[in-house]
Each structure stands twice: as structure tokens, then as C-alpha cells.
Amino acid sequence: MKTTFGPQKLMFPCPTGLVVTGTMEKANIVTIAWISLLTSSPPTIGISLGTKGFSGSEIKKNGEFTVNIASVDIMVEADFCGITSGRDTDKFARTGLTKMKSKIVKSPIIKECPLNLECVLFKSGMFGSTNHFAGKIVETHIDTDKLADSSDYTTFDIAAINPLIYIGGAREYRKIGEKVGDAYTIGKKLFKKH
Ligand SMILES: Cc1cc2nc3c(=O)[nH]c(=O)nc-3n(C[C@H](O)[C@H](O)[C@H](O)COP(=O)(O)O)c2cc1C
Numbered sequence: 572m573k574t575t576f577g578p579q580k581l582m583f584p585c586p587t588g589l590v591v592t593g594t595m596e597k598a599n600i601v602t603i604a605w606i607s608l609l610t611s612s613p614p615t616i617g618i619s620l621g622t623k624g625f626s627g628s629e630i631k632k633n634g635e636f637t638v639n640i641a642s643v644d645i646m647v648e649a650d651f652c653g654i655t656s657g658r659d660t661d662k663f664a665r666t667g668l669t670k671m672k673s674k675i676v677k678s679p680i681i682k683e684c685p686l687n688l689e690c691v692l693f694k695s696g697m698f699g700s701t702n703h704f705a706g707k708i709v710e711t712h713i714d715t716d717k718l719a720d721s722s723d724y725t726t727f728d729i730a731a732i733n734p735l736i737y738i739g740g741a742r743e744y745r746k747i748g749e750k751v752g753d754a755y756t757i758g759k760k761l762f763k764k765h
Contacts, residue, residue: 580739587641587649587735587744589684590618591670592629592657594677598670600662601626602653604737606638614708615693619701625657627702634692635676636706639684641735643746648683649735650744675709685732687712 585604592599605619616638620627630636641649648666655662663670669682673689680687690706697703711724719726729747736745 583738583740584745585737585739587737588618589639589641589649589652589668589681590620590626591637591639591678591681592626592633592635594633595670595672595679598663598679599626599629599657600652600666600668600681601657602641602649603638604739609705615705616688616690616708617703617705619698619703621701622697627704629657630692630702630704631695633677635678636690636692636704637673637676637678637680638688638690638706639681640686640732642683642685642733643735643744644733645683646735646744673710674712680712685714685717685734 582605586606588603588606590601590603592601601620601624603618603620607617609615609617618638620630626636645666645668648668651666652662655665662668670679671682671687673680673687676689676691678689680689688706688708689710689712691709692704693707694705695702713724713727714732715721717728717731718724719728734747736747737743738745
């Protein structure tokens, strides 16, 4: 049996992304769970940002931002950035998170986050009361100690990255579980059945 609830904003799991806007001198961090890759060529990422916060206008003003994936190690800091505003809080100072210079964009990346994407605003638009920003990913940083082969980004160790997972609806954080199969492969088990 199933039951229905009409239209709800329910989705899980979500990554816990920390979006940094501004510059090395004056940067802000906003916690974002509504985040998704949009296109593969060029690699583009989409984020949904409510209009009440400070960060949307910063992205519009600067045309650049970084997306930093939080690990479980910085759960408290990540949550803090989602319950305070850059309008009246210096979130880097309050959390102790470390700004690192990006290679291409002016907005810094966060050292403590294992994955960092430098983004240039590609398109933006309003869906209802939410700003949607599509950012072209112009650089990707990964901690080398989380890679088996430092010349191949796909060799990351997801257990070492230990991403902080957000469960919408329940409003809780979780960590990743164990591997259960190989994607694009395990489904081939059914190939012969038809
Ligand atoms: C786990 C978590 C996920 C969140 N996801 C989003 C999101 O996807 N979009 C959004 O607009 N706000 C989201 N928020 C709320 C913003 O982070 C919050 O409004 C923040 O205070 C805005 O900061 P700013 O004013 O510095 O931009 C989230 C908060 C938390 C704690």
C-alpha cells in the first residue's frame, strides 16, 4: 500500500554543498542541498537558492561562485552556514573554515572540503520564488590523499571523502554506507531474461 501527500518538496539523499560567493577579501558561505549536475558537456552544475538569503544577489553581482562538498568532519560548520546569513555574519571567521585561492574564479574554495568546483555563472532564472543558477564548472579540485592515482580523478576513495549527506524532509545528516554494486553494469544481469 502507498499513501499520497500531494505536491511536496521531498527529496533524499542530497549532498551538503557549501557555496562560496564573493572574493578572498570578502567571502560568504551558504549551505545548499538543492544541487545537481545539469549537463556533461560543458560540465555544468545547478543550484537553487531562495531569494531571502544574501548569496543569490552575490552570485548575480559577481557572476562566479564555488561549490564545495562538505565532509562529515565539518557537519557543525556546514549547518551553521545554513542557519546564519552573510548579511550580518562573517561565516569564515565564525566557523574557522579556511579560504583557499581558486585557480580561475575570484571566489575562494574551502580547504576542509574534499571536492571543490570553480563555477562561472552560465544562466540564471526564477522558478517560482527560487533563483536557479547554472554554473559552468571551470576547475575541479580534489584532495590528493583521497585519490588512489593522483592523475585520475575517478580513483577517489569515497569512504575517505566521507561526504555529509542531507536527508530532506527528516532534516537530518547521515554518512555514506557501503558499496552494493557497480553502476551501468549490475543491471546487465537482466539482459538475457528477455
Ligand atoms: C542542510 C541545509 C540545506 C539547505 N539547502 C538550501 C538550498 O538548497 N537552497 C536554499 O536556498 N537554502 C538552503 N538552505 C538554507 C540556507 O543555507 C540559509 O537560508 C542561509 O542562512 C542563507 O545564507 P546567506 O544569507 O548567507 O546566503 C539550507 C540549509 C541547510 C541547513
